[in-house]
Amino acid sequence: MKQMIVHCTQHITRMALLENGRLVEYAAERDQQQGLVGSYYKGRVMNVLPGMQAAFVDIGQKKNAFLYVDDVLHPHLDKQPSVKPSIEMLLQPGQEIVVQVRKEPRGGKGARVTTHYTLPGRWMVYMPFAEYVGVSKKISRESERSRLKGIGERLRQGEEGLIMRTVSEDEPLDAVEGDLAFLRAQWEMITRRSKEVEAPALLHCDLSIVQRFIRDAFNPQRDELLIDSAKAVKEAEAFLTDMAPEGYKPVGFYRGQESIFSAYGVTDQLHKSFSRKIILEGGATLIWDETEALTVIDVNTAQFTGGTNLEDTVTRTNLLAAEEIGRLVRLRDTGGIIIVDFIDMEREEHRRQVTDKLESIISRDRTKTHILGWTHLGLLEMTRKKARHDSAGFAPVICQCCGGTGKVGTWLE
Template sequence: MKRMLVQKQKESLQIAVVDQERLFEFYMEKSENAGQLVGSIYKAKVVNVLPGMQAAFVDIGLPKNAFLYIDDVLHPHLEKQSKEKPQINQLLRVGQEITVQVIKEPLGGKGARVTTHFSLPGRFLVYMPIADYVGVSKKVSTESERHRLRVIGEQIRQAEEGVIMRTAAEGECSDSLANDVQFLREVWQRIDGAAHKAAAPALLHREADLVHRLVRDLLTSAIDEVWIDDLAAYEQTEAMMHQMAKAMLPKLRQFEKHGNAASLFHQYRIREQLHEAFERRYRLKSGGYLVWDQTEALTVIDVNTGKFVGTSDLEDTVFRTNLEAAEQIARLLRIRDVGGIIIVDFIDMDKEEHRDQVMQLLERLVRSDRTKCQVVGWTRLGLLEMTRKKVREQSSYSGGS
């Protein structure tokens, strides 16, 4: 059974997704953070234009200026972009005020990355006011359903609007999708109206908080139960589900702690699983282990057989260890929210078919990752190269109740 567990503490709201009581996803938002920066929209002022980098720095009111690249200034529909890109100083000038959206959180000493390609996610679709195309999630199962959603998308969008049908749109009626796009269209109209009145830098639209994103992004038909241990968070979630996902309401449960009974996270060993997941050395059930080393842009994972000696021959032992490692790597990347380049040093395999099976398993497992993840392939040195989109600082875990 797949459960979503929501635990409220004084300083944070935490969400864990478990399948058969095994942790697969973890999210945390501190109380003082009224939602993440990614997705927020600002009225910005251009403070520096760099033709040599085809980029500009803009002030959105944060300590560090945000970075705006030429491709994020040009029209988002690729067919409307000329092959020869203009110089950035032909499009922007110092002191100019523009509206931008955050697409990458500030990382380390770098400011946020922003774009003029606006997108507003809803329950069933993503609304883009100037994209001028219809897209469908690759996770929608059949071509007939993908075609149906494309047809509906063309019917409900207006003028240069664009929509991307999310996985949750699968099987939904056209009225639900039309209501979703109309709601987001009205949100955009309010943002656009505020942009004409505001003086830069100014926040025009803040991305939703974690409870809102829980219902909008995380709650799918694959979730069997949602348990929440805080009354206020329960009532907020219930209200949002009434508005956005009424059919999911029977899955909502309130967890009430009585006396000395274990907390929600304690009951499912979430703390222990988090502690294990964030260790530099992660032990596999077979007796093998993974070693994680990280820099700001690169993560290296070394696979070792450890105490696992197998029962037949060395190649079989190595192969089975690598398969188990691939399964855990896909899971731990999500829990740790690792981003950037990932290099996996699997144990050397003699058989090409074994190498193929390990890579295919990893490719299949990362398809369920909510963050874009790509298995690039084997390098000349026999290392497996991957990438995972990096939009915020990597998660960390330091314990706690």
């Protein structure tokens, strides 16, 4: 069973997703600092850089957005030219263009934007110019994949493209059709507004954090939603009424004196899951270090001794670690390159078991993740896409003295 726990304070909304009592996702958002990912802007091209095959676009933010040449070409690979043209042939300084944010600004970098437009709905993702129908890879039944692809081909018009989401499995035609009508209306509104305003201008915002998680990770008929704010309860019910007109499980309003996160064990799980050292069942440990370029996870047996021999003990430790790493990568929203230093195993069969375990847990993650395999040094490589970063997340504050290294330099006299 899934439980979605929402804690609202004066300026921050925090959301925790529990599966059978275990915390699997967490996010937070300040009221005045909603993320940019998914939002549409009418921007103005400021610089075109042939050497980088990219352009910088003013969308009204502090930093100009970055637009790479691949995000200007046709979204369907078969429609792209065999030889990639220069960015100068596609864009000119001063040109006005509608772009969608695909990656948040971070550090000294501006947002990453694209002209491969997408509008996610409950059952599908709408792409106004993609010209193809795709079906989620997580739908395994070939008969159902064919049915959904056929529905998509019948419903799409002209240059439209559709991706049928995992939750559309076994859904009737009328539900899918209603979702498409709503998304078409959204796109028409964006197009109409783009003709009425001057650049730079915001054309369309993505949903709030609660609405986004209801749309993407919530089953209205089965899962439980608990919120500690009467205003947020009304907003969630209004959104659910539009999204699930066939009915939904009532939204719970938490009135307890204790914090809702404490009452449901979220606070304790957050502290344990976001520590540098994570203790697993039986005493094994994970050491989790994040750098600018990659995340390194070290697996140690520590006090774990369960097993009939050394190889068995090591394999069981690594399997426990793989399960927890799969959960924590999703929970901590770790992105980029991830290197896992599992304990050395002698048998290829055992390495395959560990990889299979990790893949089975990661398959529940909505963010695209690739396990690349084992290196010659016995390290497991994987990558995970990360588009958002929390504006009010559960993040450590870097020490002003050591800069987060835990060490302060001294000169030897």
